[in-house]
Amino acid sequence: MASPTVAELQQTIEKLREELKNEKQKIEEIKGTTKRTRITQMSSEVVDSNPYSRLMALKRMGIVDDYEKIRDFSIAVVGVGGVGSVTAEMLTRCGIGKLLLFDYDKVELANMNRLFYQPHQAGLSKVEAAEKTLREINPDVEFEVYNYNITTMDNFNHFMDRIRLGGKVKDTPVDLVLSCVDNFEARMAINTACNELGQSWFESGVSENAVSGHIQFVIPGDTSCFACAPPLVVATQTDEKTLKREGVCAASLPTTMAVVAGFLVQNVLKYLLHFGQVSYYLGYNALQDFFPTMRMKPNPHCDDTHCLRQQRLFQEREAAKPKQEFTEETEEEVVHDENEWKIELVSETTEDEAKAAEGDKPQLTEGVTVAYTKPAAQAEDSTDFVNATEMSIDDLMSQMKQL
């Protein structure tokens, strides 16, 4: 067959150009009609085009007094993985004023068993991908996103500054911090920051076997902080000994994560918009569909000195309050839900170890236990410790290098 002539090729190019132009135009048209524009005032008008009508209906139904106030609030979501991304989406759809997102991870195809992210976003930083999607859903929300690890020295101070100054009104604190991270180090870093700043925050988590989860509301000085007790575990009656991690670190289910995100945002809304009762601790045992709740006081011997300082400040504030107002509600330390499960210690803790544990173990509701116990402090043989040294850091560093 003869090769096409130059004229024929030019014709083909022209035809393709025309087709491309048409396709581009179509995309623009779709974008134009579906792109939601900014709305300056939330309206309760019930029309198809009002994204807030069903939320504003909460006022008419007498659930919420002043729904529009949601626009005044700023929330920091730390960790936008399985729980945090769904949390951020819910808050965005609710019309929250501002979101600050923190995460150092990238979207991976291995995340696709969870909600929110899509395969085409693989490789993007999670905060970048989340911001883009969320802005499209609701352009009224303000965003600040940070793609870094909050637990390192370089980033921690910046993280604290953003909590202190990231409010809806410039240079005011955020209203809440939500911990949606998946590791102990990051939770402890958030706890440290919030104790220092006196910032209220919610902790949330899903167990590594994906069948339990919890949320916990920490008001520094008033309720137990994350360092007040060893991490809490919702007992699921799975035999811890047979539950071995065969070749994996952690499992995850979109269901458990969405339930926990839903609990979290529900309590955030109740707290911010003053309706219903906020849960201080709400556990989720997915195997038995059991939901233990409780409220824990802070530990007067907490390891975190800022927790102790916040406890003193809280006591002072309480003492300064006028006395007569209400008959002070007797604080329910533990709500005993009806359930048949006994508190059980995890397998690695022996009876003896449990007995040797410190006196200030938290009072827990049934169905919730501590991940481990700490032994009472005991005198150590001083010979086991490093000796005092005259050597400088530099000397030690070079000695190490010469080994």
Next chain:
Amino acid sequence: MVDEATKLSLAKIPLLKTKAGPRDGELWISRLKEEYQALIKYVQNNKEADNDWFRLESNKEGTRWFGKCWYIHELLKYEFDVEFDIPVTYPTTSPEIALPELDGKTAKMYRGGKICLTDHFKPLWARNVPKFGIAHAMALGLGPWLAVEIPDLIQRGVVTHQEKKDSGAAS
């Protein structure tokens, strides 16, 4: 459970005294000295026991650590880069030791090549704050991890033996 050999080598690592993290100024300097003392002793112990298996060094602030670890399998030496940051909450929380080269090659890792620690590492660490330091994290965390995972990775052909890396190229 921690095996006997690990227990024995752990018992010989000196304990640390100062409860201080990188945000604690002068106290962190004291802690850092103790970290180096314990690490030096641990490496010396390993050499004496003919079980030398890692080297570490840090930036001058002691907040970022890096080095090599190696594992001998059927007379061949497999060497890996090790790195980790000291979190602001150290020593309440342990360092998260990472082997970045193996990221994505085993399910026993979190993102970034952070090794997945056993269920008893965290309780053990928590019960020994502030006495345990980096040397203990290596002995209790990375050592047992390598012993379990590397033979498996070799067997699966994910890790293959390489001739000694050209040490002259890097500086």
